[in-house]
Amino acid sequence: MPTQVAPDCDIVVFGGTGDLAVRKLLPALYLRDNDGQLADGARIIAVSRAGLDTAGYRDKAAAEMRAFVPANAWNTAAVDRFTARLHHVTIDVLEHDGWHELTALLDAADGVRVFYLACAPSLFGPVCAGLQANGLTGERSRVVLEKPIGRDLASARRINDEVGAVFAEEQIFRIDHYLGKETVQNLVVLRFANALLEPLWNSGSIDHVQITVSEDIGVGGRVGYYDTSGALRDMVQNHLLQLLCLVAMEPPSRFEADAVRDEKLKVLQALRPLAGAEVHRDTVRGQYVAGLVDGKAVPGYAQELDGAASRTETFVALRAEVQNWRWAGVPFYLRTGKRLDRRASEIVVQFRPVPHSIFPGVGDEALAPNRLVLRLQPNEGMHLHLVTKEPGPGGVRLRGVPLNLSFADTFKSRTPDAYERLLMDVVRGDPTLFMRRDEVEAAWAWAEPILAAWKDSGTPPRRYSAGTSGPTAATTLIERDGRTWHDEEAI
Ligand code: BG6
Numbered sequence: 001m002p003t004q005v006a007p008d009c010d011i012v013v014f015g016g017t018g019d020l021a022v023r024k025l026l027p028a029l030y031l032r033d034n035d036g037q038l039a040d041g042a043r044i045i046a047v048s049r050a051g052l053d054t055a056g057y058r059d060k061a062a063a064e065m066r067a068f069v070p071a072n073a074w075n076t077a078a079v080d081r082f083t084a085r086l087h088h089v090t091i092d093v094l095e096h097d098g099w100h101e102l103t104a105l106l107d108a109a110d111g112v113r114v115f116y117l118a119c120a121p122s123l124f125g126p127v128c129a130g131l132q133a134n135g136l137t138g139e140r141s142r143v144v145l146e147k148p149i150g151r152d153l154a155s156a157r158r159i160n161d162e163v164g165a166v167f168a169e170e171q172i173f174r175i176d177h178y179l180g181k182e183t184v185q186n187l188v189v190l191r192f193a194n195a196l197l198e199p200l201w202n203s204g205s206i207d208h209v210q211i212t213v214s215e216d217i218g219v220g221g222r223v224g225y226y227d228t229s230g231a232l233r234d235m236v237q238n239h240l241l242q243l244l245c246l247v248a249m250e251p252p253s254r255f256e257a258d259a260v261r262d263e264k265l266k267v268l269q270a271l272r273p274l275a276g277a278e279v280h281r282d283t284v285r286g287q288y289v290a291g292l293v294d295g296k297a298v299p300g301y302a303q304e305l306d307g308a309a310s311r312t313e314t315f316v317a318l319r320a321e322v323q324n325w326r327w328a329g330v331p332f333y334l335r336t337g338k339r340l341d342r343r344a345s346e347i348v349v350q351f352r353p354v355p356h357s358i359f360p361g362v363g364d365e366a367l368a369p370n371r372l373v374l375r376l377q378p379n380e381g382m383h384l385h386l387v388t389k390e391p392g393p394g395g396v397r398l399r400g401v402p403l404n405l406s407f408a409d410t411f412k413s414r415t416p417d418a419y420e421r422l423l424m425d426v427v428r429g430d431p432t433l434f435m436r437r438d439e440v441e442a443a444w445a446w447a448e449p450i451l452a453a454w455k456d457s458g459t460p461p462r463r464y465s466a467g468t469s470g471p472t473a474a475t476t477l478i479e480r481d482g483r484t485w486h487d488e489e490a491i
Helices: 021-034 054-068 076-083 099-107 121-133 153-164 181-190 222-227 231-248 258-268 277-282 407-411 416-430 439-457 473-481
Strands: 009-014 041-046 085-089 113-118 142-143 172-173 206-214 283-289 292-293 296-298 316-319 331-337 344-351 371-377 382-387 398-406 460-467
Touching: 009 021, 009 099, 009 316, 009 398, 009 439, 021 041, 021 054, 021 076, 021 416, 041 099, 054 142, 076 258, 076 296, 113 416, 121 142, 121 153, 142 153, 153 439, 172 439, 181 231, 181 371, 222 316, 231 258, 231 316, 231 331, 231 344, 231 439, 231 473, 258 439, 277 283, 277 316, 277 439, 283 439, 283 473, 316 473, 331 473
Parallel strands: 009 041, 009 113, 041 085, 113 142, 142 172, 206 331, 283 460
Antiparallel strands: 206 344, 283 316, 292 296, 316 331, 344 371, 371 382, 382 398
16 A cells, blocks of 8 residues: 555544444554554554543554454554553543643644544543643644534534534544445546446346345344344445445546535435335345344344344345435345354446347356446455356357455455545545535435334334245345346355
């Protein structure tokens, strides 16, 4: 990765001892530091109520983050350099206590100030008010909001209002880490740096699109958060809709923040609203029960909740439509769930069949329509399924074969984690890969009636065994339209 040193900065992480900081933020910053991207004076200031001193935090951070850094990138000199950048400040945001220490630290530097709110959304407003009261919100300050931004439209607006009362929109970076994934950025490049696809990228040539984010993990230690959220709020309202936007958007005039975000917003606004009876027809929600994942027995969701009854969905499949000229009549099937049979995220663009077969005696099956599969993770890559002639005499026999591009084989480099890219974008002040307020609210406006219809129905989610591909109703949902889910074999 080319090294371009970022501007001098202080990155202040509220929730600095939490799970996100340990698993994602510190390892990402360590790796950027290792590549020489952090300026010499850059500091990372963890804020928490843990009452640690800086030396204690440095030891704790180094011990805890190690498990999340690739083993070949971990070396003593680099760890020592990185941990010397770490500081800890104890602040009780609700008690307005401890701010002077942070102010004193920050006043000693004059670089960019990034406030990363890796804490509960209910604290976003109070943290921002505290930053303002302590004079920390000037032009060189930026605030990063982790999801979830609200749990419905009203709460998202409230949070956006509270943060917006303190920071200007261009200072607010709403993270959707899917946008920082290499393969997701590559989707934009694939579409707009190649002349080949764009003329076909519409309802004339495309039959339907599938977006799958399948996880084999359960909710584990996050059950408290997850049970108030569920798969629609946790994954669909943000990650899956953002992927849909990138597939469906019109070409932006430039790869720049507002040009891209304007186009994504138009897609969200063009989504056909699902409400009432349509929700029951076009969505499926499920919850896992005990089963086997990779041959190992795993508990059901209710057991992870200590046996408490819950109607929270851990799986969603739905059929969406983008109502505009380009996409009229092209369904977008979205699917995500926990404790499924595999970890795999992919976008499948299914093209239409050839209009007429010139090959006598060749069945429809051999003339399989072209399919473009973008594998987001793991084994990042893409496949274009084409029909070819099987070599050999004895007439024309056709066979579908994939043209494969594996990023690992082609580029021979490590795929950086999304947070590495996104954190550096914040420091550089580039919001292209972040969500604007109107996008977040448009996504909630679409998701909210689905949640309401599920609640009103009074029925529980369908059960599916852990280690399967989800409830059978998800298969029926797509088969009803004469289509099937494409579960790519391991690549
Ligand atoms: C998070 C969700 O935003 O994304 C988690 O809250 C989910 O529930 C995670 O597991 C998936 O991210 P990734 O990068 O592992 O696909």
